[in-house]
Amino acid sequence: MDALIILTIIAFWFCVLLWLKHFWSYINGKRDVITHVSDVTHVDPFEKKKKKKDKRANLFQKVTTYADDFADLGQRINFFSENHMVDDWLRKSGNPLKLTVQRFQGLKIFLFIVSFFVGILSVIIGLPFSQYMIILLPVLGYFIPILLIRREVKKRQNRIRQDLPDFLDTVSTSVQAGVSLDQALREVIRHFDGPIREEFSRFNHEIDLGTTRERAYRELLRRNDNPEFQSLIKALIQGMDLGIPIAKTFKIQADDLRQIRQEQVKELAAKASPKVTLVTTFLIAPVSILMIAGLMIMNMLMGDNSILNMF
Structure with a gap:
């Protein structure tokens, strides 16, 4: 009876793992089909x-x-x-x-x-x-x-920070190929999802309605307080006033953002080290000491050379 119960439990977990594998394959296949249908x-x-x-x-x-x-x-x-x-x-x-x-x-x-x-x-x-x-x-x-x-x-602001470098590189490449900024934005945002797309779709819509470019840029600043995004928009406003090439502005901003991201990752790694030390000192080390001490005490009381055997 015990063997049957164990075999049933093993079969159950095997079926669960098999279901998870097929479900994951189904999700990936569905995503590929949706992408293919969208492209066609x-x-x-x-x-x-x-x-x-x-x-x-x-x-x-x-x-x-x-x-x-x-x-x-x-x-x-x-x-x-x-x-x-x-x-x-x-x-x-x-x-x-x-x-x-x-x-x-x-x-x-x-x-x-x-x-x-x-x-x-x-x-x-x-x-x-x-x-x-x-x-x-x-x-x-x-x-x-x-x-x-x-x-x-x-x-939302963190999502903008994550997507911004790739977005800037793509727009910079399009502008360097001779495409105008407005056309580049319209084409590039089709390949992005989330807040980046929402913000620049609204930006393009405002431009189509006759809003001046500087005012549209100012609205972008009002809707987002992400430092990297604000730095980009301010650089675009300054470049528009001073006549700096837009492609160069996007390229410089993308490189700066990647550098900032690397520094942030290093900072997070540095902050994680003391936390790991605290966990090791106050949780893992005491538990390990208690386990070793417990084994020693059990060996002294219940082992072959137990203290109780001396009496």
Whole structure:
């Protein structure tokens, strides 16, 4: 019976590993097929992702309709979330859920009230730690939208930092081949995904609507606080004023960004060393000493030359 149980467990884990292998192959095959179909039919996969984001935003707006009723109260109770701060966060996060400042402020109060009633319900039901939940849940409900939007801002700016060097190299190569900057941007962004594409697609759209190039550049600066990205846009503005070749500007910026990234990796590696030392000193070393001491004590008490055998 024991052998049958062991064989069943082994067969189960073998099937799980086999399923994971085939599932991974399926995901890779699906990605290759979508890429091939997009290349043949000239269908942009980014547009499908954008439609999914729009559907999610519409669904979120329907769910949070009641938040509008608390917008005025939320703008008065604006701890750590004044209107200009919220507006800046929404702009720099790309506002994926299409929130307005008023709805965001109302959403805080709405979640605060809902969390308060959930805390009261937990007290009535008698859940463990319910006396703390009635205080902690409303505080969490108030701060969760703030924390999430700030996390989205940081995530988006980090994504821009990662994609920027490759984007600059590609644009520089296109411009050096004789393509105009506007045409190079339109062609290059088709091969990128995420915030880089969103920002420069909006930039091109503003240029098409008649916005001056300098003003479009200024809007890019307002929507992003990434130092590397801001350095690029300021260099483009300066190059436009002074007549510096654009291809050279992109090439220099790409090299500088890669150098900065290398320095950041070295800095992170240097910061990791003391953390590893702390873990080794306070966790691994004491556990190893305890294990060795425990084995010695067990050998002294239960071994062939046990102290107990002497009595």
